[in-house]
Amino acid sequence: GAGVSQTPSNKVTEKGKYVELRCDPISGHTALYWYRQSLGQGPEFLIYFQGTGAADDSGLPNDRFFAVRPEGSVSTLKIQRTERGDSAVYLCASSSQSNTGELFFGEGSRLTVL
Amino acid sequence: QQQVKQSPQSLIVQKGGISIINCAYENTAFDYFPWYQQFPGKGPALLIAIRPDVSEKKEGRFTISFNKSAKQFSLHIMDSQPGDSATYFCAASPSGNTPLVFGKGTRLSVIA
Numbered sequence: 001g002a003g004v005s006q007t008p009s010n011k012v013t014e015k016g017k018y019v020e021l022r023c024d025p026i027s028g029h030t031a032l033y034w035y036r037q038s039l040g041q042g043p044e045f046l047i048y049f050q051g052t053g054a055a056d057d058s059g060l061p062n063d064r065f066f067a068v069r070p071e072g073s074v075s076t077l078k079i080q081r082t083e084r085g086d087s088a089v090y091l092c093a094s095s096s097q098s099n100t101g102e103l104f105f106g107e108g109s110r111l112t113v114l
Numbered sequence: 115q116q117q118v119k120q121s122p123q124s125l126i127v128q129k130g131g132i133s134i135i136n137c138a139y140e141n142t143a144f145d146y147f148p149w150y151q152q153f154p155g156k157g158p159a160l161l162i163a164i165r166p167d168v169s170e171k172k173e174g175r176f177t178i179s180f181n182k183s184a185k186q187f188s189l190h191i192m193d194s195q196p197g198d199s200a201t202y203f204c205a206a207s208p209s210g211n212t213p214l215v216f217g218k219g220t221r222l223s224v225i226a
Binding site: 059 | 212
C-alpha cells in the first residue's frame with residue numbers, strides 16, 4: 001500500500017504484559033514519529049526517528065516505553081509491564097525530507113489493557 | 115503545560131454556515147501551524163498549513179487566519195457541509211520536521 005501501515009489495528013492485553021506495535025512508513029520517508037492519542041484528546045508526541053536514530057525521545061512517558069527503527073524503515077514501539085493507563089490509540093506518522101512539514105499518519109493501533 | 119490551546123471543544127453548525135475554530139500558542143519559536151482533520155477510526159490528515167510570513171491562507175473552502183502579535187490562529191470552513199463533520203486539530207512546531215504539538219481537538223458536527 002501507499003500509506004503508513006500499522007499492526008495490529010487492535011490489541012487487548014492484560015496488565016503487566018509486554019506489547020509490541022509495528023509501523024511501516026511510506027517508502028522513502030526518512031522521518032518517523034510515534035504519537036499516543038487518548039479518548040477525546042489530541043495526539044501526544046512520544047518519539048521521533050530521523051533514519052535509524054531516535055532524534056527526540058523526550059515524549060516517552062517512562063522507561064517502560066521503548067522504540068526501535070533498526071534499518072531506517074519499519075519501527076516497533078515496545079511497552080513493558082503494561083498498565084491500564086497505557087490504553088490509547090498509538091499513532092505512527094512519517095514524513096519526507098522535503099521539510100514541507102506534512103505528517104502522514106497511519107490508522108493507529110488501539111491498545112486496551114485490562 | 116499545554117502548548118497549544120484550542121477552542122471550542124465541540125461545535126455544531128448548520129449546513130452552509132461558517133465553522134470557526136481557534137487556537138492560541140505561547141512558544142514564540144513556533145513557525146509552522148497546520149490543521150489536521152480526523153474521521154472516526156482514521157489517523158489525522160493534513161488539511162491546510164501556514165507559516166508566519168503571511169496572515170492568511172486559503173485553500174478552497176478552508177482558510178487559516180494568523181495573528182502573530184496575538185499568538186493566535188484560526189480555521190474557517192466556509193459553506194460547511196455534513197461531510198466536514200470530523201474532529202479538527204490545530205498544531206504547531208518550531209520547524210517543518212520537528213515534532214508537532216497538537217491541540218486537544220474540536221469535534222465539528224454539520225447538520226442539514
